[in-house]
Amino acid sequence: MRNLTALFVSLLALATLPASAADLSAQLTQFFQTRDAQHAAGMTVEIKTPQAQWPTCDAPHFSLPGNSRLWGAMSVAATCGDTRRFLQVQVQVTGEYLVATRLLARGSTVSPADFRLQQGRLDTLPSRALFDAESITDAVVLRDIQPGQPVTLSMMRQPWRVKAGQSVMVIASGEGFNASGEGKALNNAILAQSVRVRMGNGQVVSGKVDADGNILISL
Template identity: 50%
Template sequence: MRNLKNTLMLTLTLLSPAAIAQDLTQQLDAFFVQRLAGFSDSVKVSLRNPGNAMPQCEQPALSVMGNNKLWGNQTVQAQCGTEKRYLQVFVEATGNYVVAAQPVVRGTKLEPGSVTLKRGRLDQLPPRTMLDINQAQNAVSLRDLAAGQPVQLSMLRQSWRVKAGQKVQVIAQGDGFSANAEGQALNNAAVAQNARVRMPSGQVVSGQVDADGNILINL
């Protein structure tokens, strides 16, 4: 009788809201660890709305709703069969991000020593902080940067591969067809951006800038 009572008490404990919430938090941790692989190596998830929002199965299917944010406040859909519950969570993430290694003057082309990686809380950073240091390679700063300042993507632009007024080669390619001619660029453009070109005939064409500064047009 005592063993039966103990078993019932253990079962009730395991099924208690606190135990269920703890198990769900572990599942959320695992879900976001996988989601943030390559960005963060330390993730902690806090469940903000337990209670009626709790899914009614042990292994709900989890998915993130409504935005492209990787951390901070998130809405997670927890689905059990046809039933859906919506969980409000806060995701703490720690990892590397890019900061200015030294003061950088607006208009300066970044060198390898201009930026470095720093480890810290990604969810506390300004929006669109750069995480991949390779994105800063050959970029130009659009504003003054202080040493140690997180670098946001909006603070940089890629170096111009083509400048307005420059003579460029326009290469047009199609199925079994290829032709090239010289024209004059009408706008500044970086690699993989579009450039408009005035041809000797006066016609204006548009194509993508390649690494050699040519303008590629696919027909």
């Protein structure tokens, strides 16, 4: 009788075991691939949570906070009926990212020839890593970047479209109103950034820089 009881307990434990590692990993991989179709082919999910804490149903419902990143280390809610468990996972993605082809010295202006694409793990890259050179053409390097080093947005800035002391045209517009006048910029600014301008009468106004270097004010 004791042996039968032990066998029953063992069978009951097997019936309530979490999903297999292969099944759950495949389901999670499909969930994350749907969120980022661009990198789906190079994506896998490694589950960090011990198996004893996994959901027990065959097909749990997965969800993430609204501000979750696309890959890297994160927590996923897995719901089975009224039971919710949180899984710690590492979403691994392989793809192309931007690296420097040579030493890029602080203060220098870059061109597409200064970068190349390299294949590797995207989920281990620094925050705000770049994946193409189009957005940083003519940008100015803020600190030395070594050859082969992954490039991030924080390593450079767009060139100044307006510089302090420069004469600029201020264009103010509103409903049924349009006026312009010349003044001097009081600070440096890149495209679409705010700049303060001292007008000829001494008045100081603020507006945003457009592609032509004009200062736009909406009234």
